[in-house]
Amino acid sequence: MSASLTCTSLSFAWPDGTAVFEGLDASFGPGRTGLLGVNGAGKSTLLKLIAGQLTPSDGTVRVSGEVGRLPQIVTLDTRLRVDEVLGIAARRAALHAIEAGDAAEEHFETLGDDWDVEERALAALGELGLGHVGLDRTVGEVSGGESVLLRLASLLLRRPDVLLLDEPTNNLDVYARRRLYAAVASWPGVLVVVSHDRELLDLVDRIADLRSGRITWYGGNFSAYEEALAVEQEAAERMVRVAEADLRRQKRELTDAHVVLARRRRYGQKMYDTKREPRAVMKMRRRTAQESAGKYRVLHEEKLAEAKERLDDAVEAVRDDDEIRVDLPFTAVPPGREVLTLRDLELVHGTRARGGLDLRGPERVALIGRNGAGKTTLLRTIAGELDPVAGEAAAHVPLRFLPQRLDVLDDGLSVAENVARFAPGATDNRVRARLARFLFRGARADRPAGTLSGGERFRAALAALMLAEPAPQLLLLDEPTNNLDMASVRQLTSALESYEGALIVASHDMPFLDSVGVTRRLLLEEGELKEITTGAVGYPA
The missing domain is CATH 3.40.50.300 (P-loop containing nucleotide triphosphate hydrolases)
Known part of the structure; x- marks a missing residue:
């Protein structure tokens, strides 16, 4: 059965009560999915919930198969050896013991059928440009970018059914990024990637746009998503203009209605004051006029309220995401300084x-x-x-x-x-x-x-x-x-x-x-x- 993951009615809030998700539904099938959203939308939180590193306050996460996650910030103990990061230290030690003539049963149990564990590990490192990093070196001897690649290499060795990547190109140089792109392009299972790297996002099969606690799906890669979003936003802005024009028209009609009603009241009062008709007839006319005026006013007020609601809906569809405004202090440096x-x-x-x-x-x-x-x-x-x-x-x-x-x-x-x-x-x-x-x-x-x-x-x-x-x-x-x-x-x-x-x-x-x-x-x-x-x-x- 192919791997998949499903989030049903998922809710999560931080200890201070700040809600991240309330009743989120999402399903990720085989293939590559780019998970997008503004900072703070909950992308990393969702990946942690899927990986079981956070517990939802309500709802469920169901995953078929093993999950592997590359976090946004990779922190590794600098004392760890490379083989420990790759998760092969015990099997490698057992292999060396057997090769040295120690035929203890526990070594064979530890190694299993993984006799080529070192070759596979070195091949995985080589694929990511880490062929120069020996299995006995420590994490403290490699750079920040290389530590990210080490963590990725450990995932490639494990081959989890579901792979979650959170900003994987952070700290990677151009050569390492190319190797990561190749690994992503050939991934056979479910892959969900959070990234702002356009080249990486153009390798995905679909885009999941996380916004206001809900996911909107778009077929195709990031370039196709941008085109679809541009069409959506153009239509949304057009609907705002239509709704604004309708609201202005309804306001004019309501104003006109008030003028008509005021004119009718003055005419009825004049007829009543001059007593041109029998008293009972005039009372009936005034009551009928009041009822008619009330219905007329309510009708236009309802139309105005509906026009306002349509405008609110249209405005909500237009994206106006908050952006940081960085005011740098006065820091002028003279050219010769x-x-x-x-x-x-x-x-x-x-x-x-x-x-x-x-x-x-x-x-x-x-x-x-x-x-x-x-x-x-x-x-x-x-x-x-x-x-x-x-x-x-x-x-x-x-x-x-x-x-x-x-x-x-x-x-x-x-x-x-x-x-x-x-x-x-x-x-x-x-x-x-x-x-x-x-x-x-x-x-x-x-x-x-x-x-x-x-x-x-x-x-x-x-x-x-x-x-x-x-x-x-x-x-x-x-x-x-x-x-x-x-x-x-x-x-x-x-x-x-x-x-x-x-x-x-x-x-x-x-x-x-x-x-x-x-x-x-x-x-x-x-x-x-x-x-x-x-x-x-x-x-x-």
Whole structure:
């Protein structure tokens, strides 16, 4: 029987009472499904409910077969060996014991028929570009992107019937993304992927659009979804215009009705005052006129109410998703101002960044390189979080660093309390006013940071960064588009376009790098920090 998963009347709320789903129904069959929705819509929560990592308050999740999930943020114990991450350590140890001549029965029971366990593991690593990573190495020796690929390799070895991927291309370089695309394209079972990577989403068979606690289905990939959505929105906006015109007409007719009724009342009163007809006849005429007037008024008021309801329905069908509004502080840097000096750096973990860099004025530098090249280590060294083993890394202006893992937030504190830590001189009102522009309004600003989705966590971290004192004249961003929906990426791009300070951004998101107007491109490769002068952001084909 083919694998499938079904959610029936699914409800879930956070401990503070914030509802995520109420009576959600959804069914995912064989094939690839792209799960879309704005940040905070509940995409990651739904995947956790399906995987059994969260318990619904009501409803059921039924899955036929084994479920495997790649989380949005992969955190692995740095002491683990690669074979432990892949889940083959016990079988591998049993195999080695047997090969060494130990014929104990428990070794054969542990190994089963999996005599080629090492070959399969190395093949899975090779498929994802990790052929250089030995099974005995530890997680602490690999990069963040490589740890994501390790977790994916463990899933490929398990071959679960249902595979859930939450922003799988985060932290992956161009080469690793291509390997992930190939794995997704050939996946034989049920696959549900949450992503803002357009190229990945164009590999899916259908789109599940999660909005306001409900799923709307669209056949085809992301490009087909965009076309269908554009047609829907054009029709919805047209219906709004029709409904608005109808509402204006009903208001005019109701006003005209009131004028007619007032005229009739004046005429009836005049007839009554002049006593042109018998008293009984006039009373009957007045009562009939009042009844008729009442029905006439009620009819038009009902038509007006119906017109308002149609307008409300039409407006609701038009998407007007909230987007973050990032107001960057005044951070102008004069063109000749010395911002950063790097000289022949030798970094921790054995990473090198030989060569120099002089950053002056409001330059925008794209830092690119393969997973494990040392980009994050270099940024952390510039930010002062790590001391260089040798060489010089000197910043000459106030700087702020937004790390890849967004670990600047204290999960036990609320969003507002986290932001206040970075700006102790700011009033609570100012903190909350700034947070409102990042869509943390009212009670949302009091949510613990540990309950936030990936995109919400990014917004909270960015708010803390921007409100920090002193205002940054050099921004260091490490994979800033990870976990962001497409609307938020557009807003971040718009904000950075208006930023007047210097910028260094490490990213594998080439469209994003192109959009923020980088002026220099640095490639960190094989321990060398080299400037690319070809004008192309990215790697060789």
